[in-house]
Amino acid sequence: MTGAAVLACFASTAVAESCREDVAMLRSDAGTARFRIEVADDKQERAQGLMNRETLSKSAGMLFVYPKPQSVGFWMKNTLIPLDMIFMDETGTVKKVHHEAQPLDESPIFGGDGILAVLEINGGLARKIGITEGWAMRHNAIDQSKAAWPCSESQ
Template sequence: MASAEECRDDVVMFRSDAGMARFRVELADDKAERAKGLMHRKTLSQSAGMLFVYPQPQRVGFWMKNTLIPLDMIFLDETGVVRKVHSDARPLDETPIMGGNDIFAVLEINGGLARKIGIAEGWQMRHPSFAQGTAAWPCDG
C-alpha cells in the first residue's frame, strides 16, 4: 500500500486487482507546458513520464509532432480512473490521437510499457491533481 508521503506532484501511482505501478513524473499543468510536452527528447527513463493535467474535464487529443520516442498515452477522467490507453504512438506522426470526452489528465510513458505492466481501462491513478473528495484513489485513502 502506498504511503501518504508518496502522494506528491512528482509521483503517480496506479492500482487495480491485477497489480500496481509507480512513475516519477514531470507535471504539465499549464497551456505552455502541455503544448511542449515531451517534444525533442531522445530518451525517457523506464520509470518516468509526463502528466498532463487540464483545468477541467474536456475532449483531449494529442499528436507526436517533434516527439522522437514512442509513447503510450493513458487518458484519465476527473476521478483518476483510466478511460483509454493508446499504445506505441509513433514518433513524429501528426495523426491526432483522441482520448475521448471528459478527460482530465493524460500520462505519457515509454511506448509498450502500459501493455507490459497491464495498465488498462478501469485502473486507478493516485495523484494530488485529482479532487481528493471524489478521487477513486485519494491521497489519504
Template structure:
C-alpha cells in the first residue's frame, strides 16, 4: 500500500462473527476489531497489515477465508488511499476509516481481479476488508466506529478503555 493517491494492491478479508447486541469479551486485542453503530455491533478476527510489505501483499492469491476473518490496514498517518483487486480472488467490502476509527466510506462488493482504482477518500488512516456483501447485511455505514489498539487511543471515537 502506498501513500497519497498511489494505487495499492488489495488484499482480501472476510466474515462476521457477531451482530446486534453482541456482548464482546475481553479488552482490545491486536487480532480482533469491533465495530458499532445504530445500536448494533460486529466483531472480526483480523490480520494486521501495518508495514509496507504486508500492505502490498495483503491477502492476494487466496482462494477462501474463514468466516469472521478480515484484514486491517493501518497507515502511519492519515492519507489519500486507493485499492484495486488485481490478484484478489474473493469479492470484498472495503471499510475506510479516519484517524479516530470512524467509518468514512464503505465500498461494497469489489470485483475480483478488477484493476479499477477504488478510492477511499482523503485523511484515511485505516481500512478494514471483509467478505463482499457482509457490510450491507450487517448495516455498516459511514459514522460507525471501530475499536482496535492500533487506533490512536487519544483520538479514538471508541477507545479501548471505554465500556462496551
C-alpha cells in the first residue's frame, strides 16, 4: 500500500473537529492522520506505557505528555509490539520520529531536548503514512496559545 493510500485510510473528515482527549490528529501538506489514543500524563501512566500489551489497533496509539518541555528517553522493556515514537515540542510540532523500536529492547531511545509529548503508534506506520519532522499535532494537551495546529483552526 502506498503512503498516500495509507494516509487516506486515516484521513479524518473535512469538518473541523474540536480537540478530544481520546484523539490525536497529525497533519502536514501531505495530509492528515487521526489516531484514537490513550493519554499518559502522570509519572505512573508514563512508566507503564504500552508495556505487556500483545496488540495495538492500527489506528490507535498512546500519547505521553510531560508537565513542561524536557529531554526525554524511552526504552522497550516489557513492550511486546514494535512501535514508532513521534517526539513533539510544546507547539505540537514533530521534532523526531524513531521508527520501529524493537520489542523488549532496553537500549535508550532519546527524542532530544524541549520535548513535551510523544505519540507511540504501531511500528512502521509513521513511515507508511509519511509522518516526518515538521508535521503538527492537534490535541488539547498542547497549550493552544502556542499550538502549531490549534483546536480552533479548521483543517
